Amino acid sequence: MHQFSTGRRAALLGSAGALAGFAIGGRAFAQGAPVTFGALPPLTGAGGPYGPAMLRAIQQVVEEANAAGGIRGRQVRVVAEDDQTNPDAGVRGARKLIDVDRVSALMGTWASAVTTAVAPLCWENRIPLFTVSGADSITLLPHQGYIFRTQPNSRLQIETACRWLLSKGARRVFHLAAQSPFAQSSQEVMVDRLRAGGGAVTGFIIYERDKTAFRSEVDQIMRSRSDTIMLNGYLPDVTILLRELFRAGFDGRKFTFAYAANQNTFQSLPNEVTNGLITFQPSPDVDSGAFKRLQTRFGNVEVDPYSAQTHDHAALAILAAAAAGDAGGTAIRDNVRRISQGEGEKVDNVTDGLRALAAGRPINFEGASGPVEFEERGDIRGTKFRFEVAENGRFRVLEIA
Incomplete structure (x- = not known):
């Protein structure tokens, strides 16, 4: 378990801050025990390359809020558990955060399988769950409004990928997917979108994520005479697949999600294997003040889409509690x-948001990941996507659209 707290200076600022004890609607939000939020990122497992930065982004927002006086004079505390990119570990962590730490909201789940397993615990205990998972099935659960997804759902992601691939001349696409809730829904969308654009899915295989070799799968890909392969997996298995596709002489287009191929891929594979690999991902709002400040605080560490989104998870939870005058789920x-949506004053950080709410002004928060506006089921309404190509050990941006 990883527990984080702000330093003595932030605690003093929180207890003596200018925002302490202000009223909303004539009723004061009394000072008291800290408001506790739970973080459940993948600090280990397939999502391990992303989890630490996701947690760091959450903590930085909490530090800013505490320096501004906290939530109506109450300091904010973050308790984190490692979901290990594993549903069982995720459930254990969520139970501890809900039952023992008594969190008011839970944020930062990454893998769709983990989010699917954790979600019932959240809505049953009336705890909002902020997630970066993409599987369509998540917001189709009977969650009673307790799920907010900042990651585009799988339909939007796959439709965007298919539209882009078709525009680049892809017509015969093989879909190789790791076993996950994301896989089947992705396939259904791919079949429809490619067919509508004059293309086709030439093959579809779902594999177990812990495989260490993919000889039969690669043989089937080679027989399919596909011009493109969609690698719908995770970093460890996609690394193995890239090596085996190179050895087999596959010379078509290789396309994958950015979480499945990052700088760690270049450390594991020679450039001749990775050159030409195309990745795509939801793009943070790189021109926003929220993103630029987060980038400055991260220093040399990349602000990936998940870190930008968890930054916004923390801000949304804090500002929603402040607006309500109530820290309950x-x-x-x-x-x-x-x-986060409407005609309020635009703010891109918790400090300005808390001050505006203290003055009785409505706000419209826009974060590092972009405008955080949610549809009725909790899905984000839209975002931009970033396409990059691997060239000699680094990624070059092809397009942001």
Whole structure:
């Protein structure tokens, strides 16, 4: 378990801050025990390359809020558990955060399988769950409004990928996917989108993620005479697949999600294997003040889309509680849209948001990941996507659209 707290200076600022004890609607939000939020990122496992930065982004927002006086005079505390990119570990972590730490919201789940397993615990306990998982099935669960997804759902992601591939001349696409809730829904969308654009899915294989060799799968790909392969997996298995496809002489287009091929891929494979690999991902709002500040605080560490999104998870939860004058899970749920969409004053950080709310002004928070506006089921309404190509040990941006 990883527990984080702010330093003595932030605690003093929180207890003596200018925002302490202000009223909303004539009722003061009394000072008291810290408001506790739970973080459940993948600090290890397939999502391990992303989890630490996701957690760091959450903590930095919490530090900013505490320096500004906290939530109505109450300091904010973050308790983190490692979901290990594993549903069982995720459930254990969520139970501890909900039952022992009594969190008001839970944020930062990454793998769709983990989010699917954890979600019932959240809605049953009236705890909002902020997630970066993409499987369509997640927001189709009977979550009663307690799920907010900042990651585009799988339909939007796959439709975007297919549209882009078709525009680049892809017509025969083989879909190789790791076993996950994301896989089958991705296949259904791919078949429809490619067919509508004059292309076709030439093969579809779902494999177990812990495989160490893919000889039969690669043989089938080679027989399919595909011009493109969609690698719908995770970093460890996609690394193995890239090596085996190179050895087999596959000379078509290789396309994957950016979380499945990053700088670690270049450390594991020679450039001749990775050259030409195309990745895509939701793009943070790189021109926003929120993103630029987060980038400055991260220093030499990349602000990936998941870190930008968890930054926004923390800000949404804090500002929703402040707007409600209530740190309970249901109050947070009911105020997320109130502070993130509408005609309020545009703010891109918790400090300005808390000050505006203290003055009785409505706000419209826009974060590092972009405008955080949610559809009725909790899906993000839209975002930009970033396409990059691997060239000699680094990624070059092809397009942001």
